[in-house]
Amino acid sequence: MEQSYFNEMEENLRTFRKNLDNKQVFLFGHCEATLVLADLLKREGICPEAILDNSEAKQGQVLDGIRVISPNSILEFGSDQTIVLIVTRFYEAMNSQLRKAGYRGDILKLVDYNTYAEYSLQSNTIERKLERVRFGWQKLEELKTEYINAFMVFCPFNALGDVYFAMSYLPAFMKKRKVDSVAVCVPSNSCANVVRLFGIENVCVLKQKELDAVIQAVIYTQDKNCFIAHQDRPYIIKLHNALRHKCIPLEQIYCCGVYGLKSDTEPVIPYGWKEWADLETIKKDRSVILSPYAKSVTAIRDEIWSEITDHYNNMGYEIYTNVCGDEKPLPGTRPLSAKLNEMKSIVERAGTFIGIRSGLCDIIRTADCRKIALYPDYNYSDTKWKAIDMYSIAGFENILVEDGDTWEKIIRK
Amino acid sequence: MNEGLIDITENSIYISISRQFEKVLDQSDLVMIAGTSKDIELLTDPANANTLSYTNKHITVITVINDSCEKLKTDVWSVTDDEMEVLLKIYRLYEPSDKIVLLAESSNYGSMQNYVLEGILTKEEMIEAFIE
Numbered sequence: 001m002e003q004s005y006f007n008e009m010e011e012n013l014r015t016f017r018k019n020l021d022n023k024q025v026f027l028f029g030h031c032e033a034t035l036v037l038a039d040l041l042k043r044e045g046i047c048p049e050a051i052l053d054n055s056e057a058k059q060g061q062v063l064d065g066i067r068v069i070s071p072n073s074i075l076e077f078g079s080d081q082t083i084v085l086i087v088t089r090f091y092e093a094m095n096s097q098l099r100k101a102g103y104r105g106d107i108l109k110l111v112d113y114n115t116y117a118e119y120s121l122q123s124n125t126i127e128r129k130l131e132r133v134r135f136g137w138q139k140l141e142e143l144k145t146e147y148i149n150a151f152m153v154f155c156p157f158n159a160l161g162d163v164y165f166a167m168s169y170l171p172a173f174m175k176k177r178k179v180d181s182v183a184v185c186v187p188s189n190s191c192a193n194v195v196r197l198f199g200i201e202n203v204c205v206l207k208q209k210e211l212d213a214v215i216q217a218v219i220y221t222q223d224k225n226c227f228i229a230h231q232d233r234p235y236i237i238k239l240h241n242a243l244r245h246k247c248i249p250l251e252q253i254y255c256c257g258v259y260g261l262k263s264d265t266e267p268v269i270p271y272g273w274k275e276w277a278d279l280e281t282i283k284k285d286r287s288v289i290l291s292p293y294a295k296s297v298t299a300i301r302d303e304i305w306s307e308i309t310d311h312y313n314n315m316g317y318e319i320y321t322n323v324c325g326d327e328k329p330l331p332g333t334r335p336l337s338a339k340l341n342e343m344k345s346i347v348e349r350a351g352t353f354i355g356i357r358s359g360l361c362d363i364i365r366t367a368d369c370r371k372i373a374l375y376p377d378y379n380y381s382d383t384k385w386k387a388i389d390m391y392s393i394a395g396f397e398n399i400l401v402e403d404g405d406t407w408e409k410i411i412r413k
Numbered sequence: 414m415n416e417g418l419i420d421i422t423e424n425s426i427y428i429s430i431s432r433q434f435e436k437v438l439d440q441s442d443l444v445m446i447a448g449t450s451k452d453i454e455l456l457t458d459p460a461n462a463n464t465l466s467y468t469n470k471h472i473t474v475i476t477v478i479n480d481s482c483e484k485l486k487t488d489v490w491s492v493t494d495d496e497m498e499v500l501l502k503i504y505r506l507y508e509p510s511d512k513i514v515l516l517a518e519s520s521n522y523g524s525m526q527n528y529v530l531e532g533i534l535t536k537e538e539m540i541e542a543f544i545e
Contacts (some may be wrong), residue, residue: 092508117507118508121438121503123431125509126431126503129506130421130422134418222505223521227521238525239523241525245534245538257524258522
């Protein structure tokens with residue numbers, strides 16, 4: 001979960017803490033953000049009663065130690081004895097669903113992920129949204145002044161993997177659209193660094209809500225010189241619906257769904273790499289770079305990482321944990337912090353990379369070394385497909401980590 | 414000033430249309446906006462029309478194309494061109510409900526029609542995916 005959203009969730013939880021007293025707490029939507037909230041609540045001594053989820057496949061199971069039940073089941077508990085907390089971007093739909101079902105208890109939105117949605121057609125809602133679009137349109141005009149004659153491409157979501165795919169097929173799309181010059185807008189510096197890997201100089205970082213407003217202005221005005229390069233954000237893009245029917249790998253979603261290119265279109269390989277200045281400090285071909293952290297993915301158990309560390313220690317390897325910001329290195333490993341465009345040189349020098357499946361795996365996919373991607377056992381978004389089915393990367397050993405697995409068992413899969 | 418930045422509240426019919434829209438959204442499980450003849454052809458294609466009629470979801474199709482409406486086995490809200498313009502403006506302004514599907518493609522973003530063109534989905538699968 002992105003730090004800014006985590007901070008927002010923590011702060012809102014503090015603000016509304018008293019509302020939870022003497023209530024059974026339910027969370028709506030089984031996803032990574034909900035599990036992060038569950039952890040936070042447990043640290044406060046609050047044990048969620050259940051997670052409400054529309055997925056029949058999940059209902060009746062105990063996932064991550066919390067039972068999953070159908071949303072309507074909350075009606076079996078008294079409205080004044082319960083409270084529902086929501087930290088997904090589907091707050092409006094979930095709120096509406098519970099109210100229509102007859103639930104009268106408190107429903108709290110702890111994170112405002114989705115500035116695009118408001119389930120109301122009241123005049124004041126429309127006026128407020130018009131104000132937002134005017135603001136977005138002004139920002140868009142400023143961008144066009146800064147990047148004269150450039151075709152504007154927007155990456156609405158702060159995820160390195162999505163930006164990687166969007167950029168790797170962008171040149172083919174530009175050729176299709178007969179566009180010479182492009183400028184890309186992203187919501188974070190990390191995403192901007194991914195864009196630069198592909199040699200694109202015109203990159204602009206906007207705050208998330210600002211970017212949302214600009215994108216809304218693009219949709220509202222149907223500006224022909226703008227494109228939103230994402231597979232399910234914002235709401236008007238319905239590519240995600242296809243996944244309810246068919247498993248389409250994420251890379252193909254970008255190539256064919258987002259950009260309308262042929263399936264056999266070759267992606268561009270990034271080339272904006274730099275060599276890490278301290279490369280010589282890494283034991284060549286006898287080191288391992290571990291990447292255990294990913295913001296939008298359920299974590300892999302600490303024991304697995306511990307077993308990995310022991311395994312490579314016993315073989316005399318040097319072991320590094322890739323860390324960023326406040327992240328701590330795994331016990332028995334050295335921290336390693338480098339820029340995204342230096343990571344290829346690092347993993348190639350080390351010889352082995354083992355990481356939880358995350359955007360970083362996409363970034364280093366062309367690195368010449370042993371690469372292992374570990375997939376926690378979870379479904380992609382709200383679909384019935386496993387993440388490993390959606391995100392497998394060519395050139396990697398893609399391994400599913402199931403309950404009860406040990407490193408020894410994993411490596412033999 | 415960009416001509417596209419039209420203030421829909423200046424259109425005299427916007428209040429009545431948004432009220433009707435609210436009612437339709439309330440009464441339907443899914444609202445499909447079919448603004449062009451191509452959209453209607455897609456929905457009235459026999460295989461798709463069957464899919465639409467066999468679902469137990471209450472679907473309303475909003476269209477300005479009235480000729481083929483009788484072939485649609487769903488509820489139909491026939492609107493004028495002006496009314497359709499207001500509805501589209503509302504939907505492009507924000508998401509007033511997650512029940513809405515806009516069938517028309519756009520040069521601003523990708524669509525499931527790209528999957529159909531590339532043979533990843535059939536037209537019928539696309540319609541089923543919209544409905545599910």
